[in-house]
Each structure stands twice: as structure tokens, then as C-alpha cells.
Amino acid sequence: MAEHELPGAEDLSVAKQIESVPAPERTWKPKTALGRMVQEGVITDIDEIFNKGYQIMEAGIVDQLLPNMEEDLLLIGQAKGKFGGGQRRIFKQTQKKTKEGNKIHFKVCAVVGNRNGYVGIGMGKSKETVPARDKAKRAARLNLIRIRRGCGSWEAGATEPNSIPFAVEGRCGSVRIKLMPAPQGKGLCIEKECAKILALAGIKDIWSKTSGQTGTKPNLISALMDALKKLTEVKVQPQHIGKLAVVEGKMKETEEKVVA
Numbered sequence: 001m002a003e004h005e006l007p008g009a010e011d012l013s014v015a016k017q018i019e020s021v022p023a024p025e026r027t028w029k030p031k032t033a034l035g036r037m038v039q040e041g042v043i044t045d046i047d048e049i050f051n052k053g054y055q056i057m058e059a060g061i062v063d064q065l066l067p068n069m070e071e072d073l074l075l076i077g078q079a080k081g082k083f084g085g086g087q088r089r090i091f092k093q094t095q096k097k098t099k100e101g102n103k104i105h106f107k108v109c110a111v112v113g114n115r116n117g118y119v120g121i122g123m124g125k126s127k128e129t130v131p132a133r134d135k136a137k138r139a140a141r142l143n144l145i146r147i148r149r150g151c152g153s154w155e156a157g158a159t160e161p162n163s164i165p166f167a168v169e170g171r172c173g174s175v176r177i178k179l180m181p182a183p184q185g186k187g188l189c190i191e192k193e194c195a196k197i198l199a200l201a202g203i204k205d206i207w208s209k210t211s212g213q214t215g216t217k218p219n220l221i222s223a224l225m226d227a228l229k230k231l232t233e234v235k236v237q238p239q240h241i242g243k244l245a246v247v248e249g250k251m252k253e254t255e256e257k258v259v260a
Contacts, residue, residue: 070115174219
């Protein structure tokens with residue numbers, strides 16, 4: 001006979017292991033012209049899509065062009081109840097009161113990135129946790145953006161794009177966030193969930209300043225993405241590209257010649 005579990009123990013175990021639920025494996029069948037060009041090998045570089053201004057409408061495009069993509073779920077919710085109340089969780093729970101009872105929905109925020117100049121954020125909402133997670137991961141791939149990085153150090157000869165080239169500011173609702181270049185070795189001096197996004201984007205050092213209702217995590221995350229998008233909107237003069245070590249997107253790998 002199986003041992004009896006305490007009431008609610010099964011629900012807690014499901015909530016804690018939601019990240020480990022594998023997504024169903026599906027073969028990608030492109031439905032758009034861009035997807036067919038990627039599958040046929042006409043487009044082999046993700047930079048070509050951004051340079052020509054194409055819109056990514058299929059998650060399979062990102063999976064094929066960036067196979068080393070990493071993904072993570074951000075802690076945007078808060079646990080409720082007597083035991084464990086106040087702890088951060090990956091899904092935000094909302095309820096709508098109706099005549100039939102309470103209708104519960106779960107909201108999840110996912111981030112994807114290759115730690116080399118590309119990052120995307122997506123939100124997913126559903127009546128269950130697993131479908132909400134899958135929606136968020138798919139939306140994150142569709143919202144992929146290219147990040148401009150640069151050297152944040154004022155030392156002479158520093159050419160590694162460890163930070164951002166200049167200060168930018170983003171906003172969403174009442175939240176304001178300002179990102180400022182930081183020298184090498186400073187680290188990500190920013191809120192923890194925002195640090196996850198910057199790390200997946202390939203930024204290693206940064207200073208930040210926030211104001212407003214920063215406890216509302218979705219607004220804080222949206223303000224951060226607004227600031228990152230503004231990095232590519234600023235025009236940089238050619239003579240400053242080498243001085244600031246400005247790199248847009250992935251860094252080009254230098255092939256080392258072996259001298260016999």
C-alpha cells in the first residue's frame with residue numbers, strides 16, 4: 001500500500017518541478033517564406049535577417065540559426081499561503097471571481113539568449129503552468145533582438161566589449177531604468193532578474209539606476225528591454241567604433257594561424 005501524503009504535498013512538488021517538465025519534441029515545418037529560406041539553406045546567418053529587416057514569425061528559425069541558445073524562466077510571481085508565502089516563483093497567479101467560482105490563470109516570463117549579442121523576452125499566460133511556460137519560451141524566440149555592446153573601461157588599450165558603449169534609459173509604466181557602462185571586473189550591478197537577461201545577452205559589467213514601482217517585475221523587465229533596444233538606435237561615428245570597441249550582435253571569431 002502506498003503511504004498517504006499530506007494534503008497539498010503533491011501540488012507543492014508540481015510547483016517546484018515545473019521547470020523540469022520537458023517540452024514536447026516536434027518537427028519544424030516552416031509556414032513562412034523566411035522559414036523556408038532558412039530550412040533550405042538560403043539564409044545561414046541570423047545577422048542577415050536583422051540587416052534586411054525581416055520579421056521572425058517562427059520559433060524554429062531561431063532554433064536552427066542559433067543552436068546554442070540558452071533559456072531561463074524569470075521569477076516574476078510570489079508564493080502565497082502560510083508556509084512559503086512571499087517567496088519568489090516563476091509563475092504569477094491571478095484570479096477572476098465569477099458566479100461559477102474563481103478562474104485561475106498563470107503568467108510566465110521566459111528569456112532566451114546565446115551570451116553573444118542576442119537576447120529575447122516573452123510572456124505566456126494560460127490556465128495551467130506548463131502551457132504558459134511553453135508560450136513564453138516561444139514568444140521569447142519571436143522577440144529576439146540584437147544587442148550592441150562596447151568597452152566600458154576608460155583605460156587605454158581596453159578593447160573587449162564587456163559592457164555597453166554609452167548610457168541609455170528605458171521606461172515602462174512608472175518604472176525608469178538607466179544603464180551605464182562599467183569597467184571590466186565590476187560585474188552586473190543591477191536587480192537579479194535583470195542580471196539574468198544581461199548575462200544571456202553577453203554583457204558582463206554594468207551600472208544601473210532605477211526608480212518607480214520596481215517591485216512590479218514585468219514592468220521592470222520591459223523597461224530593461226526598452227533600454228537595450230535604444231542601444232542600436234543611437235548613431236555612432238566611424239572613428240568612435242574602434243575606440244569604444246562597439247560590436248553589434250555576435251563577436252566575430254578570429255582564426256588563429258598556426259605557424260609550422
